Amino acid sequence: MRIAFFGTPSFAIPSLVALLESDEEVVAVVTQPDKRRGRDRLLSPSPVKELALRHNRTILQPLTLKDASFLDELASTKPDLIVVVAYGKILPPSILALPPGGCINVHASLLPKYRGAAPIQWSLINGEKTTGVTTMFMDEGLDTGDILMQEEVPIDDDDTAESLGSKLAERGASLLIRTLQRLKDGSIERTPQRGAPTYAPPIRKEDGRIRWSKPAVAISNMVRGMYPWPCAYCYLGGERIKIMRARAVDGSGTPGKIERADRELVVGTGEGLLHIIELQPEGKRVMSAGEFLRGRSLPEGTFFDEH
Numbered sequence: 001m002r003i004a005f006f007g008t009p010s011f012a013i014p015s016l017v018a019l020l021e022s023d024e025e026v027v028a029v030v031t032q033p034d035k036r037r038g039r040d041r042l043l044s045p046s047p048v049k050e051l052a053l054r055h056n057r058t059i060l061q062p063l064t065l066k067d068a069s070f071l072d073e074l075a076s077t078k079p080d081l082i083v084v085v086a087y088g089k090i091l092p093p094s095i096l097a098l099p100p101g102g103c104i105n106v107h108a109s110l111l112p113k114y115r116g117a118a119p120i121q122w123s124l125i126n127g128e129k130t131t132g133v134t135t136m137f138m139d140e141g142l143d144t145g146d147i148l149m150q151e152e153v154p155i156d157d158d159d160t161a162e163s164l165g166s167k168l169a170e171r172g173a174s175l176l177i178r179t180l181q182r183l184k185d186g187s188i189e190r191t192p193q194r195g196a197p198t199y200a201p202p203i204r205k206e207d208g209r210i211r212w213s214k215p216a217v218a219i220s221n222m223v224r225g226m227y228p229w230p231c232a233y234c235y236l237g238g239e240r241i242k243i244m245r246a247r248a249v250d251g252s253g254t255p256g257k258i259e260r261a262d263r264e265l266v267v268g269t270g271e272g273l274l275h276i277i278e279l280q281p282e283g284k285r286v287m288s289a290g291e292f293l294r295g296r297s298l299p300e301g302t303f304f305d306e307h
């Protein structure tokens with residue numbers, strides 16, 4: 001089949017690699033426009049664009065998917081099917097209707113759970129023990145299309161959005177290829193989504209602010225879900241500190257109060273204690289809690305800022 005691939009971040013890379021290594025023909029790669037990144041604010045291509053360049057594929061980077069010239073250029077590639085993996089924008093009806101085989105999406109949840117932009121992060125934040133990947137036919141709704149295939153993936157206790165995302169990306173690529181094979185041999189059935197949907201809205205930087213009145217387990221889950229971006233954070237004496245790794249431990253304490261500050265950094269929460277393992281002070285490198293404590297005077301009983 002002639003396939004136009006829509007994708008942007010690293011999550012989409014395994015699926016594009018799988019397509020490039022398959023018998024399918026990738027006739028175009030559509031990705032978000034280059035963005036300014038880093039301290040120097042230099043224009044940088046998306047991970048998907050970098051891969052497409054290495055494979056000499058036609059690359060399209062429309063500012064808007066409703067641009068007439070883009071639609072003409074996409075149509076000229078004559079795709080039989082469009083595959084979408086974390087592209088970052090909702091496809092308008094004009095694109096959904098373009099390929100005769102329709103549009104297929106690889107989504108990082110077991111739909112209808114966690115429809116939306118950040119299913120990996122919210123599954124961790126909400127303390128889920130399992131998640132998965134879904135391939136589905138796309139319609140005009142937000143992840144509402146008919147399901148083609150699904151595969152469940154367990155969530156490990158130490159998973160972060162980064163590690164879980166890597167696992168789901170690989171599983172999604174494998175599921176995509178199997179879905180295409182079954183589409184071609186006619187052995188797959190479309191199944192309407194059943195059950196009450198849940199949603200995974202985009203993550204904002206401010207979502208990472210730690211509220212010490214919450215249970216330690218909830219804070220630990222948020223730390224996992226927010227890593228590597230935007231990272232969970234708090235303030236100590238007005239200094240912003242990112243929490244990279246932490247775990248909930250038994251015990252009781254006062255929310256926001258540093259209960260231990262010897263070789264370990266342990267903070268009271270609304271229920272249980274939070275053992276901070278790795279953090280990043282403002283303007284400094286990532287370090288262990290022990291290194292952090294050796295570098296400053298921080299007596300037990302100190303409180304993290306409330307606001």
